[in-house]
Amino acid sequence: MNPAYPSNPAPPQRPGLKRLARLVWRHRILYLMLLPGLLYFLIFRYWPLWNAQIAFRDFQPTLGVWGSPWVGLQHFLEFFRSYYFGQLLANTLVISLAKIALGIPPAILLAIALHETGRRFLARVVQTVSYLPHFLSWVIVYGILLAMLSPSEGLVNSGLRALGLEPVPFLTSTATFQPVVVLSEVWKETGWSAILFLAALLSINPALYEAAAIDGASRWQQVRHISLPGMMDVLVLVVLLKIGSILDAGFQQIFVLYSLPVYSVGDIIDTWVYRQGIQNFQFSLATAVGLFKGVIGLVLIVVANRLARRFVGSGLY
Amino acid sequence: MKRAISRSDRLFEWGIDAFLIGVLAVTLIPMWYVAMVSLLPFGKSPSLFLPPWEWSFAAYAQLIFQPTIWRAALNSILLTFGGVAISLTLTVMAAYPLSRRDLPGRGFIVGLILFTFLFNAGLIPTFLVVKDLGLLNSYWAVLLNGAVSVYNLLVMKSFFQSLPESLEEAARIDGANDWQILRHVVLPLSRPILLTIGLFYGVANWNNFFEPILFLSDRNLMPLPVVLRDILTGLNVAEYVEGGAAQAAPAEALKMAAVVLITLPMLLVYPWIQRYFTKGVLLGSVKE
Numbered sequence: 333m334n335p336a337y338p339s340n341p342a343p344p345q346r347p348g349l350k351r352l353a354r355l356v357w358r359h360r361i362l363y364l365m366l367l368p369g370l371l372y373f374l375i376f377r378y379w380p381l382w383n384a385q386i387a388f389r390d391f392q393p394t395l396g397v398w399g400s401p402w403v404g405l406q407h408f409l410e411f412f413r414s415y416y417f418g419q420l421l422a423n424t425l426v427i428s429l430a431k432i433a434l435g436i437p438p439a440i441l442l443a444i445a446l447h448e449t450g451r452r453f454l455a456r457v458v459q460t461v462s463y464l465p466h467f468l469s470w471v472i473v474y475g476i477l478l479a480m481l482s483p484s485e486g487l488v489n490s491g492l493r494a495l496g497l498e499p500v501p502f503l504t505s506t507a508t509f510q511p512v513v514v515l516s517e518v519w520k521e522t523g524w525s526a527i528l529f530l531a532a533l534l535s536i537n538p539a540l541y542e543a544a545a546i547d548g549a550s551r552w553q554q555v556r557h558i559s560l561p562g563m564m565d566v567l568v569l570v571v572l573l574k575i576g577s578i579l580d581a582g583f584q585q586i587f588v589l590y591s592l593p594v595y596s597v598g599d600i601i602d603t604w605v606y607r608q609g610i611q612n613f614q615f616s617l618a619t620a621v622g623l624f625k626g627v628i629g630l631v632l633i634v635v636a637n638r639l640a641r642r643f644v645g646s647g648l649y
Numbered sequence: 650m651k652r653a654i655s656r657s658d659r660l661f662e663w664g665i666d667a668f669l670i671g672v673l674a675v676t677l678i679p680m681w682y683v684a685m686v687s688l689l690p691f692g693k694s695p696s697l698f699l700p701p702w703e704w705s706f707a708a709y710a711q712l713i714f715q716p717t718i719w720r721a722a723l724n725s726i727l728l729t730f731g732g733v734a735i736s737l738t739l740t741v742m743a744a745y746p747l748s749r750r751d752l753p754g755r756g757f758i759v760g761l762i763l764f765t766f767l768f769n770a771g772l773i774p775t776f777l778v779v780k781d782l783g784l785l786n787s788y789w790a791v792l793l794n795g796a797v798s799v800y801n802l803l804v805m806k807s808f809f810q811s812l813p814e815s816l817e818e819a820a821r822i823d824g825a826n827d828w829q830i831l832r833h834v835v836l837p838l839s840r841p842i843l844l845t846i847g848l849f850y851g852v853a854n855w856n857n858f859f860e861p862i863l864f865l866s867d868r869n870l871m872p873l874p875v876v877l878r879d880i881l882t883g884l885n886v887a888e889y890v891e892g893g894a895a896q897a898a899p900a901e902a903l904k905m906a907a908v909v910l911i912t913l914p915m916l917l918v919y920p921w922i923q924r925y926f927t928k929g930v931l932l933g934s935v936k937e
């Protein structure tokens with residue numbers, strides 16, 4: 333090994349600025365390489381963190397972040413006391429939880445079916461097709477939803493009419509908006525989330541299945557006693573991580589899908605922050621709400637990750 | 650290996666295959682129906698199976714003769730390729746040093762980056778940064794704000810770490826510096842991950858519609874997804890149906906034709922890129 337480039341930092345027997353400086357100088361090219369990326373994070377991720385202090389100030393654009401007067405927790409209290417607080421939190425949690433509860437079983441089912449089918453061609457086609465929606469933007473999915481659900485021309489509503497039923501304005505009715513949000517997410521992401529479960533299945537030792545078959549286990553029994561337990565770790569991991577980001581109910585999706593009539597059931601923390609901040613210029617209030625969400629989110633994700641590491645042995649980071 | 654198939658196992662297999670075909674149908678029927686509506690002639694009502702002699706390409710004709718669409722397409726292409734170039738360069742240049750275990754301060758810097766993944770200041774403080782930088786209404790805002798994805802950076806870093814160290818050491822003994830090692834040793838070995846991450850960035854940029862809405866106000870700068878959204882919400886359908894109403898396409902056909910036109914480039918490259926995506930998600934899914 334070239335002594336000029338130890339693969340580990342030299343043993344700390346001779347700590348000192350001089351030694352550190354030499355070590356840094358030796359890696360100057362690497363630091364130079366890192367510089368643009370680091371600048372990116374400092375400017376676009378850490379500078380906003382600095383700006384977030386306007387949550388505690390009464391931000392006025394003419395005075396700037398630094399010159400606006402401090403108001404303490406006023407914006408937070410205003411939000412907690414407002415009528416929106418409960419509604420936003422409820423919508424966010426309901427939509428998020430429904431996405432977890434209704435999203436994971438189809439993904440598991442799909443992974444099992446892909447793993448169990450004897451028709452390789454069918455499996456390949458289904459896999460390719462089921463990933464596809466993941467790569468469509470929510471704007472495109474909105475177009476597809478209009479084709480399916482619009483009251484005048486939508487496929488579902490023409491079906492309802494054929495059965496002699498009244499057409500339903502799915503996207504603009506408070507009764508159907510949340511189900512549309514959840515089911516469209518399931519439609520879009522099931523194939524993609526099945527990948528992880530499929531990977532878990534593929535890592536199960538095939539000898540287990542052979543032994544079970546010889547002992548007379550039916551295919552269904554093999555799924556129940558080998559495949560499902562084999563996916564438990566991944567399942568726990570997926571659920572924990574989703575709970576860690578439970579306050580992200582899908583900003584882009586709802587931003588595209590919602591409209592005035594369904595604000596009461598569709599508005600989530602992120603969409604409200606956008607409207608209050610960017611559209612109504614309530615910068616400080618919107619920042620306070622965003623910060624509230626960020627802090628809760630941080631705690632949740634750290635806890636979820638710790639739990640994942642404890643129970644599964646691996647986590648997100 | 651042949652075994653006797655019991656009746657319950659046969660039922661199981663039928664169930665499995667029926668489920669898979671069901672998944673196929675549920676995924677494809679909506680897309681098929683969109684294509685059918687886009688071909689709808691004036692005065693007809695949409696159906697799942699439109700006979701080919703009734704197909705009308707009027708909606709497509711109306712769209713592709715619109716300068717708005719062309720400008721938006723050019724904007725989208727610019728943002729997609731520009732975005733991939735910037736993002737990939739920044740990601741590689743940050744991931745390589747961080748993959749080197751002997752870099753002093755590496756843990757601290759990784760921590761700094763990871764923190765931004767776990768906690769972000771939110772929409773408004775970020776908007777203010779872009780505003781203070783004077784980037785509002787400029788593509789730099791869209792290109793730079795989301796330039797590096799922490800997730801992609803970490804995937805790239807762990808790929809670099811998995812390369813055999815002996816190769817780099819050999820190059821070093823031959824007198825190569827870190828730039829040369831990255832360019833001539835590491836990058837040629839990293840083609841699969843570069844492609845995967847590049848494609849992730851490409852799709853994200855092609856689909857990006859929120860940041861343009863947030864940061865751009867000039868309608869001439871808007872990329873395809875924003876124009877599509879406006880068409881779908883009926884904001885500017887009138888703009889596309891000027892001219893004779895008789896041979897014009899119905900508004901529904903126009904909307905769905907716009908959906909098809911914007912999805913088409915993705916659909917064309919998708920069969921080739923699909924397998925790379927899968928590798929990417931598996932590589933980056935779980936960190937030990």
